[in-house]
Amino acid sequence: MSQALDEIKIGGLGASRKRVEDNRFIRGKGNYTDDITLPGMLHMEILRSPLAHARIKSIDASKAWDIPGVHLVLTGEMMATRNLAWMPTLSYDTQAVLATDKVRFQGQEVACVIADDPYIAKDACEAIDVEYEPLPVIVNPEQAVAEGAPVIRDDKDSQRDNVIYDWEVGDAAGTDRAFAQADVISKLKLHYPRSHPSPIECCGSIADFNRATSKLTVYMTSQAPHIIRAAVAMVAELPEHMIRIISPDIGGGFGNKVPVYPGYVCSILASILLERPVKWIEDKSGNLISTGFARDVYLDGEMALRRDGKILGVRIHTDADHGAFFSDAQPSKFKIGLMHSAFAAYDVPAAHLTARGTYSNKAPGGVAYRCSFRVTEAMFFQERMIQAAADDLGMDQAQFRRMNFVRDEDFPHRTPFGFLLDSGQYAKCLDVGLKAIGYEDFRREQEEARKRGRLLGLGISTMTEPLGAGNSREYDILGIKMFDSADLKVHLTGKAILRTGAKSQGQGHETTWAQIVAHELGIPAEDITVEEGDTDTAPFGMGTYASRSTPVAGAAVAMVSRKIRAKARKLAAHLLEVSEEDVEWELGRFYIRSAPDRGVTIQECAMAAYSNMPDGMEPGLENTAYYDPPNLTWPFACYIVTVEVDKETGVWDVLKMVAVDDCGVRINPMIVEGQIMGGLTEAYAMANMQFITFDVDGNCVGSNYMDYLLPSAWETPGFELHSEVVTPCPHHPIGAKGIGECAAVGGPAAFVNAVMDALSGMGVRNIDMPLLPDRVWEAITYRRDVSGAPPVRSDD
Ligand code: MCN
Ligand code: CUN
Numbered sequence: 011m012s013q014a015l016d017e018i019k020i021g022g023l024g025a026s027r028k029r030v031e032d033n034r035f036i037r038g039k040g041n042y043t044d045d046i047t048l049p050g051m052l053h054m055e056i057l058r059s060p061l062a063h064a065r066i067k068s069i070d071a072s073k074a075w076d077i078p079g080v081h082l083v084l085t086g087e088m089m090a091t092r093n094l095a096w097m098p099t100l101s102y103d104t105q106a107v108l109a110t111d112k113v114r115f116q117g118q119e120v121a122c123v124i125a126d127d128p129y130i131a132k133d134a135c136e137a138i139d140v141e142y143e144p145l146p147v148i149v150n151p152e153q154a155v156a157e158g159a160p161v162i163r164d165d166k167d168s169q170r171d172n173v174i175y176d177w178e179v180g181d182a183a184g185t186d187r188a189f190a191q192a193d194v195i196s197k198l199k200l201h202y203p204r205s206h207p208s209p210i211e212c213c214g215s216i217a218d219f220n221r222a223t224s225k226l227t228v229y230m231t232s233q234a235p236h237i238i239r240a241a242v243a244m245v246a247e248l249p250e251h252m253i254r255i256i257s258p259d260i261g262g263g264f265g266n267k268v269p270v271y272p273g274y275v276c277s278i279l280a281s282i283l284l285e286r287p288v289k290w291i292e293d294k295s296g297n298l299i300s301t302g303f304a305r306d307v308y309l310d311g312e313m314a315l316r317r318d319g320k321i322l323g324v325r326i327h328t329d330a331d332h333g334a335f336f337s338d339a340q341p342s343k344f345k346i347g348l349m350h351s352a353f354a355a356y357d358v359p360a361a362h363l364t365a366r367g368t369y370s371n372k373a374p375g376g377v378a379y380r381c382s383f384r385v386t387e388a389m390f391f392q393e394r395m396i397q398a399a400a401d402d403l404g405m406d407q408a409q410f411r412r413m414n415f416v417r418d419e420d421f422p423h424r425t426p427f428g429f430l431l432d433s434g435q436y437a438k439c440l441d442v443g444l445k446a447i448g449y450e451d452f453r454r455e456q457e458e459a460r461k462r463g464r465l466l467g468l469g470i471s472t473m474t475e476p477l478g479a480g481n482s483r484e485y486d487i488l489g490i491k492m493f494d495s496a497d498l499k500v501h502l503t504g505k506a507i508l509r510t511g512a513k514s515q516g517q518g519h520e521t522t523w524a525q526i527v528a529h530e531l532g533i534p535a536e537d538i539t540v541e542e543g544d545t546d547t548a549p550f551g552m553g554t555y556a557s558r559s560t561p562v563a564g565a566a567v568a569m570v571s572r573k574i575r576a577k578a579r580k581l582a583a584h585l586l587e588v589s590e591e592d593v594e595w596e597l598g599r600f601y602i603r604s605a606p607d608r609g610v611t612i613q614e615c616a617m618a619a620y621s622n623m624p625d626g627m628e629p630g631l632e633n634t635a636y637y638d639p640p641n642l643t644w645p646f647a648c649y650i651v652t653v654e655v656d657k658e659t660g661v662w663d664v665l666k667m668v669a670v671d672d673c674g675v676r677i678n679p680m681i682v683e684g685q686i687m688g689g690l691t692e693a694y695a696m697a698n699m700q701f702i703t704f705d706v707d708g709n710c711v712g713s714n715y716m717d718y719l720l721p722s723a724w725e726t727p728g729f730e731l732h733s734e735v736v737t738p739c740p741h742h743p744i745g746a747k748g749i750g751e752c753a754a755v756g757g758p759a760a761f762v763n764a765v766m767d768a769l770s771g772m773g774v775r776n777i778d779m780p781l782l783p784d785r786v787w788e789a790i791t792y793r794r795d796v797s798g799a800p801p802v803r804s805d806d
Pocket of ligand 2: 381382383556557
């Protein structure tokens with residue numbers, strides 16, 4: 011009779027185990043960067059540019075130096091003497107650390123003051139006199155390429171204009187042929203606005219250089235500590251083994267904490283110069299105005315269609331506004347991230363994408379915010395185009411999707427842009443969603459309501475998303491291949507510590523990684539400590555973004571557990587006095603095949619590894635696994651929203667939203683639901699209320715939480731989640747796919763499609779996000795599209 015442990019009871023795969031990290035978070039016992047105080051610590055504040063584009067004529071910091079309590083004033087000129095005025099970006103560009111020649115966006119870092127406390131430092135910043143000579147300002151790609159436009163990056167010898175790249179992917183000729191055969195060509199143009207992650211905790215660092223040991227320790231808010239260690243080694247020319255990056259608890263990242271920011275670099279240099287710890291904690295407006303923005307992409311596409319609804323081909327052009335520096339954190343091969351994952355869920359025979367990136371006088375960014383490298387834009391555009399195409403054909407929204415989906419029996423499926431999809435049940439997800447929303451009934455209700463002058467709408471968004479870069483053949487950042495790692499040490503009593511190269515910012519890795527070990531080894535999850543974020547103790551890894559932790563580090567956790575199990579099997583054979591071939595495994599226990607009652611637990615094997623190993627066996631029970639995934643994972647999602655739009659005010663309310671997510675095997679169903687809820691909330695916020703843009707002078711409008719609204723439980727509609735569709739990932743050791751970004755990626759189109767559906771027949775093709783009441787009102791009243799592209803209109 012089997013004596014295997016009950017997997018759910020030990021907190022294994024599929025257990026909705028309570029998040030262990032919450033024990034300290036809800037007691038106020040988290041350890042965030044700002045909670046750390048070191049002896050003799052000083053504080054740094056940053057002086058930012060009030061102008062978007064200006065030549066710096068002079069900087070006079072003498073008054074700041076005179077303020078009691080000020081220890082150091084850093085300017086670009088001083089940084090330059092150490093070759094640190096500029097730093098490399100993750101996209102092979104350069105970025106100013108502190109401005110020397112010009113300021114290139116509002117909020118750019120101009121000087122830093124290090125003082126006894128942050129208040130003195132802030133006052134001293136205000137005492138610095140900077141003389142600026144204003145220059146013409148560029149806030150969109152059209153202005154960037156206009157005749158006579160000022161060259162923003164005149165610091166670069168090779169740069170004669172504001173174009174960063176022209177890039178293309180796909181089959182231009184094949185796509186032309188598809189369009190030649192089309193019965194109908196459907197077109198759509200829109201702007202995906204800048205959006206901003208706005209985690210509760212802003213960015214920050216504490217640099218601590220110890221002259222006696224030559225060791226630099228930096229506590230910081232980084233989603234990818236090992237990448238930061240490599241960057242610091244290169245930028246500051248310090249030996250890598252003398253650098254220790256520690257990311258303690260992080261209060262939300264959402265992509266905001268992937269890039270290298272000037273504040274980190276300045277705090278490090280200040281600590282080296284002063285030989286004291288230097289803390290920098292960014293304030294809210296500093297975070298909103300200067301850190302990694304997302305999106306800001308202009309999308310223009312057309313779709314070749316056969317009369318019966320079959321998609322024959324797709325053409326997309328994107329203009330991406332990258333701000334003053336090209337600092338996207340993305341795989342080096344792809345200039346516009348994974349934008350070419352658009353339409354992956356659909357069987358599209360031919361496709362071609364062209365992309366142009368330009369500089370502007372705006373904060374650098376463009377990629378980070380729950381997006382897996384531009385996938386948010388790709389899927390938003392895809393689903394907006396799908397809706398427009400179905401409308402142009404006069405076809406039902408659900409039927410048009412269903413007939414063009416990649417079918418279950420067609421996997422593996424190669425997309426026209428070259429991605430390989432391995433699994434999915436798209437039609438089934440859609441059917442579950444339609445049933446849950448009550449599709450047919452709603453359509454009838456909608457028609458009835460129309461007759462009485464009420465505007466109801468239904469929006470569908472269906473998509474598959476590439477999560478979990480990489481495989482190392484195709485994915486690297488600055489040449490470093492995108493694999494990940496796990497290191498597992500089983501102590502002699504059978505308790506264990508696991509470390510990975512990922513870094514949780516709220517996703518719950520301390521809970522879920524232990525569940526994978528429990529599944530593989532039968533060690534109860536509560537007996538496993540999970541630690542991440544310290545480069546001196548964690549194995550090398552590429553960090554947490556692109557929902558890569560489960561697909562890559564999570565796979566490494568399974569693989570290292572299997573290595574441990576392989577050694578434990580030898581120990582079991584030794585303890586049971588049989589040969590290894592006669593030993594069988596069930597959860598938590600090895601037993602003799604011919605005598606199942608005779609067995610040893612994994613804990614007994616652990617003890618033996620330290621006290622009773624066979625002759626010649628290396629003692630101990632620990633190992634490390636590096637995992638290079640064979641492919642990305644492709645979760646699928648179907649989001650459906652119904653709304654009512656008020657004609658008089660343009661206000662719209664969500665009536666119901668259903669979400670059907672298939673992310674393969676769920677490690678922790680409760681955490682997965684939390685990820686989906688959070689993502690849908692962000693999607694709703696982007697679609698409805700988050701307004702951040704620029705005026706003609708490059709002033710950042712909306713860099714405060716009066717305009718850039720964070721939804722609370724009060725504003726957020728309820729979401730109905732469905733988990734019945736599970737298509738295990740065929741190449742992942744436990745069949746899991748990523749989930750961390752799906753809802754934020756797929757969600758926005760569902761909301762916008764719903765509002766557009768409510769307005770159908772009014773001659774309105776597009777309203778740019780956020781769908782603020784005045785924009786919706788304008789579309790209804792004047793029967794026209796409403797653009798949200800900067801510069802902001804004077805009546806906004
Ligand atoms: N999970 C699971 N079963 C699956 C897939 C995932 O139980 N089949 C669990 C994982 O074990 C993990 C969580 O769900 O605890 C998210 O896993 P995954 O999809 O692998 O994503 P990452 O851990 O790599 O997280 C990154 C992703 C990104 S890129 C952004 S942006 C984002 C997001 O996660 N930022 C977040 N979700 C966030 N959630 C919080 N609370 N805070 C952030 O900053
Ligand atoms: Cu693009 S935001 Mo997440 O990948 O860190």
